[in-house]
Each structure stands twice: as structure tokens, then as C-alpha cells.
Amino acid sequence: MIKVGIVGGTGYTGVELLRLLVQHPDVQLEVITSRSEAGLPVADMYPNLRGHLDLAFSQPDVNTLKQCDLVFFATPNGIAMQQVPELLEAGVKVVDLAADFRLSDPAVWEKWYGMPHACENILAEAVYGLPEINRAKVREARLVANPGCYPTAVQLGFLPLVEQGLIRGDLVADCKSGVSGAGRQTHLGSLLCEASENFKAYGVPGHRHLPEIRQGLARAAGHEIGLTFVPHLTPMIRGIHATLYAQVPDRSVDLQALYEQRYANEVFVDVMPAGSHPETRSVKGSNRCRIAIHRPQDGDTVVILSAIDNLVKGAAGQAVHNMNLMFGLDEQAGLGHVALLP
Incomplete structure (x- = not known):
């Protein structure tokens, strides 16, 4: 034990x-x-x-x-x-x-x-603990930096495009989080009367997760990546939905196949069928990231939808996944929970 x-x-x-x-x-x-x-x-x-x-x-x-x-x-x-x-x-x-x-x-x-x-x-x-990128390094690590919640959803959404060098121009990450992302401390903005029946952006000039996301994408691409990241607070307890925009002019690439192949062996990343729209409730309480890829009107703009539970895949679940790797355990040990519905 x-x-x-x-x-x-x-x-x-x-x-x-x-x-x-x-x-x-x-x-x-x-x-x-x-x-x-x-x-x-x-x-x-x-x-x-x-x-x-x-x-x-x-x-x-x-x-x-x-x-x-x-x-x-x-x-x-x-x-x-x-x-x-x-x-x-x-x-x-x-x-x-x-x-x-x-x-x-x-x-x-x-x-x-x-x-x-x-x-x-x-x-x-310190090894950056996103297993989908650094699995081998995590296995050998004695110190793992568990990723932030927004960086997990955003990086997993953009990674296949960035790794293949398919992006032209800057990226946009439009992300929404439940109130639990602010922590358990007393904050005015987290009170029921403030957060309920309300929706707002915050941290537009610069959020602390921005340099973390940029660092991860730059490592994957081999060069700096331009990124606009705008987080929003939504009136729900837990969950992150990231709507991600990238310019991908090359129409010859089968993006659905690209994502399915990239995450084929990743048990905690679910690439959904073409045309899907993942929901935060479909990952609530689970260590899974659900992803869907769209190319609206067959244009140059690709839209990736990425949904996670900010407290599980975005925090504690990913930490347990890293522990499993560090001790040579089954990666899914302690993480087989089915998402909660309704």
C-alpha cells in the first residue's frame, strides 16, 4: 500500500x-x-x-x-x-x-x-503532469506539477493541431468554469446571490493560467504560439467548457481521424463522433475530457469543444492519475467513476 x-x-x-x-x-x-x-x-x-x-x-x-x-x-x-x-x-x-x-x-x-x-x-x-504529453517523464518523477483546470481543457483541445503544425495565426480559447474553480474561501463573487442568474468574463487583461497554457503549447509546437484566453464564470458548481478556435487552412486533413488517432490510447480522453457537442454534465465527477471537432461551413476556422470536471480531470483526478504513474500502478486505479447524471 x-x-x-x-x-x-x-x-x-x-x-x-x-x-x-x-x-x-x-x-x-x-x-x-x-x-x-x-x-x-x-x-x-x-x-x-x-x-x-x-x-x-x-x-x-x-x-x-x-x-x-x-x-x-x-x-x-x-x-x-x-x-x-x-x-x-x-x-x-x-x-x-x-x-x-x-x-x-x-x-x-x-x-x-x-x-x-x-x-x-x-x-x-519538476515534471508537468499532463499524462497525455508527459507520461514517460511522470513515471520517473519524484516531483510532479499538476496542471491547472483551464490549461488541461485548453491544451488537450489544441494539442493534435499544434503537434502537427496545422495552425496558422493565433489561437483563441473562450472558456467557462463553474464557481468551485474559485475555491472554498469566502469571495463576494462566489455567493449565491452574486453568481446565480449571472454570467461574466473575468481576467481578460491576463489570467494566471495564460502563461501555463502558452508554455505547454509552445513545447508541443517547438515555437511560441499566440493565444487569446478569456475565462468566464458560469452559475454552476463544477465543470469547464472550453470553446477553442484555430485557423487551419489545409482542408485535406481529416481532423476527426487526427484526433481519434492522437487519443486512441488515452483512456481519459473521449473524442466524440463528428458533429457532437460535449456537455459539462457528461463529465461531472469523472476524470474524463470529452472533445468534439467542428469546421463550420467548411471554412478555415476550426472549432474544438473540450469539456472536463474542473475538480477531477482539472485537479484531483489528474493528480491521482499522476500518482498511479509514479508508482507503476494501473492508470485507471481509483478513477473508474462514471459521470453523474442528472
Whole structure:
């Protein structure tokens, strides 16, 4: 059994990790930390775990965490990088669900996150944990940077086109997210009276996920890719729908076949039949990304639709997938959940 610890278990990502891990056949949960809730039984905060988990939150203690085989960080940005070096030195593997190790350039990190990077010396060894791109590297990694939710949906949607060099000009990512993407903290914009019966764009001048997406697409293409990324908040709890636009003048390419072949061996990416329109509810609670490709009016503009659950494929589920790879387990272990309907 893999002995697992979670740092920061009180947020939505933390409880989603717990929901997945308590059903994982190869995991033994050892410790779940929370400074504010230390001593409180986890099931008292999250009653869905009652009967599945008999642990209480505890104060973060690096010596306790060192007894684990792997530690997940489900913490605000800037926390993991303070503790990861000591854990790695002790032989503990780490999956960070925050952004601390996603950007390879510390100057870019500081620009977008407003703080200097605390451990530039190990930043270079962090593996970006999008398994559909870096599966082999994740298997050998001791530190994995779990991708953000928007970057997961956008990159998976654009990847086949970018990898084949089919795009001309800049890309556009028009993305919508449920309110849980803002986290469990109290925010005015997340209140029911503010978010319900409302729809808005935000972060248009620049969202923190923009450099992450650009970095991933540039690596796939071998050169920089122009991208306009506009996120929106929708009055639903969970889910991301990304409507992606690319100029692909070459009409000879069978785009449906291209996507089906690229993701043929990816169990968590579902390329839907031509003409489909994936819905967020079709992936709710699952670790699956559903994709559909369109070329409206047979023009140069290709539209890719990409739908994920922001808390699963966009966060906790992908983190468990990375753990499975790091320990040589079945990639689907603990992730076979069917999406919830209605």
C-alpha cells in the first residue's frame, strides 16, 4: 500500500482527493493537514466521507509527512515550494496541485504570482503532469506539477493541431468554469446571490493560467504560439467548457481521424463522433475530457469543444492519475467513476 499524506485537505480540491483516494485499492491515507481545523474529524466537515474515512485534520508537521511515500499539496500558491525540498530529500514523492512548479521560468512565476520562487534549484526537475504529453517523464518523477483546470481543457483541445503544425495565426480559447474553480474561501463573487442568474468574463487583461497554457503549447509546437484566453464564470458548481478556435487552412486533413488517432490510447480522453457537442454534465465527477471537432461551413476556422470536471480531470483526478504513474500502478486505479447524471 502507498502511504499518502495530503497538505491542505479542507478545500474543494482536497475533499475531491479524499473522495477518490478512500476508494483507491492501493492507497492508505496517513495524514490530512489543516492549520485552521486541526483536531476536527474530516467526516465532520465533509459528511460524504462518513463511514469511509476515520481521520482527523492535524497540524502540518514535516516529520510526519516524511513517513509517507507520497504527499499531495492541495494548498494555496506559494506553500508547497516552502516544504517540498525537505520532503524530496527524505525520499518522499510529491504531487503539487497548486501552481508552484508549473512554470519553468522563475521570472515568469514571479510576474504572474507576485512572489519570488523559493526553490529555483529544484524547479527544473519538476515534471508537468499532463499524462497525455508527459507520461514517460511522470513515471520517473519524484516531483510532479499538476496542471491547472483551464490549461488541461485548453491544451488537450489544441494539442493534435499544434503537434502537427496545422495552425496558422493565433489561437483563441473562450472558456467557462463553474464557481468551485474559485475555491472554498469566502469571495463576494462566489455567493449565491452574486453568481446565480449571472454570467461574466473575468481576467481578460491576463489570467494566471495564460502563461501555463502558452508554455505547454509552445513545447508541443517547438515555437511560441499566440493565444487569446478569456475565462468566464458560469452559475454552476463544477465543470469547464472550453470553446477553442484555430485557423487551419489545409482542408485535406481529416481532423476527426487526427484526433481519434492522437487519443486512441488515452483512456481519459473521449473524442466524440463528428458533429457532437460535449456537455459539462457528461463529465461531472469523472476524470474524463470529452472533445468534439467542428469546421463550420467548411471554412478555415476550426472549432474544438473540450469539456472536463474542473475538480477531477482539472485537479484531483489528474493528480491521482499522476500518482498511479509514479508508482507503476494501473492508470485507471481509483478513477473508474462514471459521470453523474442528472
